[in-house]
Amino acid sequence: MMEWETVIGLEIHAQLATKSKIFSGASTAYGAEPNTQACTIDLGMPGVLPVLNREAVRMAAVFGLAIGAEIARRSVFARKNYFYPDLPKGYQISQYELPIVQKGQLTIDLDEGVSKVIGITRAHLEEDAGKSLHEDFQGLSGIDLNRAGTPLLEIVSEPDLRSAKEAVAYMKKLHQMVVYLGICDGNMQEGSFRCDANVSVRRKGDPKLGTRAEIKNLNSFRFVERAIEFEIERQIDLIEAGGKVVQETRLYDPDKGETRSMRGKEEANDYRYFPDPDLLPLVLDEEFIATTRASLPELPDTKKQRFISQYGLSSYDAGVLTTSRALSDYYEATVAALGGEPKLCANWVMGDLSAFLNKENREITASPVSPVQLAGLLRRIQDQTISGKIAKDVFEALWAGEGETDAIIEKRGLKQITDNSAIEKVIDDVIAANPEQLAQYRAGKDKLFAFFVGQVMKASKGKANPQQVNDLLAEKLKG
Amino acid sequence: MSLGPAEVAKIAHLARLAIREQDVPAYARNLSAILELVEQMNAVDTSGIIPLANPLDMAQRLRADDVIEADQRAHFQAIAPRVEAGLYLVPKVIE
Structure with missing residues (x-):
């Protein structure tokens, strides 16, 4: 039997809890009527200029400091180019070569007393895309751009996770952290905290990483665990049957409990990143970083x-x-x-x-x-x-x-009865009312003690002090 | 470095540009010429020079986190080809 090792890295998108968008003054509030919170900047109208939200920068720095990471004194926004109807500009503003947060770590707790340090490669600021609704609008898709431009912190882990359980433990810990820090509301139903998983397998002891598949659409802890477990099985079966894992994006289908290839769909991973000429480099000074550090809870x-x-x-x-x-x-x-x-x-x-x-x-x-x-x-x-x-x-x-x-x-009238004579009186009544049990108890049936305690508590409507009842009853029952 | 017809077709596809078959050789030539210029610049010793992200020697200005935009949906959607229930309608993107 071949022994396999699983290698998992997670990319987590956390929506930052700002009031307005990362590059515009439109509201980020969830649940508004479609397209009522999408302004000219979010729509990618010609001639508009993005201006960076200070609060999004502060939140990213708070996160970086909380995970012991380096905060880049200078970071750069880049355009990630691709076409999709919920991305009106034709590019997503993200950070590529110089992200704001680099080299942090998070300690996860596994089974009782065992913990493990997971490396966080980077966390960068970017804008969210809009939402495509594929319910039938006469064969068309509906586009809601309210979410376009919502600030995201994409948090990328090292491939340090070795099982679906570890991946879930890491995701939960990260979720707890961003909510704790007050930088993300953590609402997974509303998509505030989303996860993509890179999964590969290799023969135990092999220093080389296997070919990985990226699983998308993991919006609950349970789905992450199930999808990764399914994917591990799939890859091992494939290799053991003489096949090869191909590098691809796979979609998790929660109804079927399986992952399936997104091939056939547009999958040209050629984003042609380049620095966004509309945005200047983000420069953070020592004072900002010191103030932010001092504000950490x-x-x-x-x-x-x-x-x-x-x-x-x-x-x-x-x-x-x-x-x-x-x-x-x-x-x-x-x-x-x-x-x-x-x-x-x-x-x-x-x-x-x-x-x-x-x-x-x-x-x-x-x-x-x-x-x-x-x-x-x-x-x-x-x-x-x-x-x-x-x-x-x-x-x-x-x-x-x-x-x-x-x-x-x-x-x-719930005051506890702590007066010994009052409790004794109840005990006497109970003993008098149960001569048969008393005889059995005295004949050695010890477990009837509990019966008497129960009767006394019941007679006192639960108000007799339990310790006193025990002591006095033991005394009285001895006879 | 020079580009062939297949690379021109790929670049055109990534940019969602429709180009005519007869124009491909000219695009290939012109794009190759741009790459040659880049190669010339590559010959310059740039060690110790911070890559230029923007020609303006300034840092990004930040704005306060305030909601200042009002809803102008009706205005924006007046020029959209098709809308329904407040949504922009586009050709289906998922099979």
Whole structure:
């Protein structure tokens, strides 16, 4: 059996979250009526001049600094020439020889505790094309140019990825990073974050790379994984049957779960790049780079390590809580408001709060329960006013806007019973009502202990302090 | 370096230009002459010279990220051969 090694490199297009386009003052907002956000520059009308958006440049630099890359002090825009109806100018303004970001890296987490550094060759600024709609308009295609000119950051990885799983882990990490940095909204359904994959296989130990195929149209993490897995199989089968992989562009078909050749279609990879004479070289000075660097937020990996050391969280918990800035901010605000108990806060933020947010499909920034309110609830668990179980009911009431924690506890009579004599009275009643179980328990049927605990909790409507119930019950049942 | 008829045809195709068969030799000659000029320039020692991206010795001016363009769709589409539902209609590009 021949052993094969897979080599994958990803090209990811992230739409930058600017208000206006990269070279014009038209809006980039998604979902507008077709062609209402395409101005003369986006339409490629004669005589117009592109002027570069400062914010797009800043976002590209933010990304570069966050991945430890070099920011080019001088970079150049080039024309990539090709004809397609959604590209009115006949060329896409991109960067070719001198991209703004070069030589960065991203650490991805694989199985428990294993991580791998993936090289990022470059990231360059370019403009997005319009959209072609191929539904039938009497045998014609419809063109919407609202997207034309939206700023893109094309992020090109080194061929460092060795499996579909690694590719997905890298893509997810990059997605998390651009959203975290606030430079991309990350909305994959709307095409804000798209991926092309270069896939090849070679015999294990062969230093030479195999011929690669480029797979396009990968707009979800699941598709990336499936398409790459299919492509690996296809290439290995082809070579083992005596065939050869040809360098080509392939399209992933999510319905059939396969990739297919785009040959036959225009595939002249002869873009005849040349520097765009309408744009001057982009020059960034040290002050701009220093200011941008100073503006960087604490990055996810650094924050994760801090959560582990500062709050004593597990690597898993720290990882989950640092997936987004909003989530980690919420968590830290809760811990600060409660004044401690970081593990308890983590459990609630990752548990009940996240479950409610998911159920209602809400972002954490739209949570009806604020960090201060959650801390108020946790304080009542901490001081034993209520049990953790009762707290879940109070949380639900907080979520529904029924008032603050103390008022809810008061109104619903949920205060925990911590008075020993009160609990003893309930226990006595329960024991008296269940003589048969008592006899069995005393005869050695230990697991009936849980039955008695359950009965006592039920009789107290869940309000008896569980630890006290356990202690007192053990005492009483001994007889 | 000189170009043959096949290369002229390829360049014309990439530029989406229709050229007449009888003009091909003339295009081949003229384009070859341009390449010869480039070859002459190649002989100059340019080591240590930063490639010129633009003849103006200036850096790119940047604009603020503000939306300043209003919708002028009706105006632009008045000259389009065919439109429907706000879209420009073009010959189908996918089989």
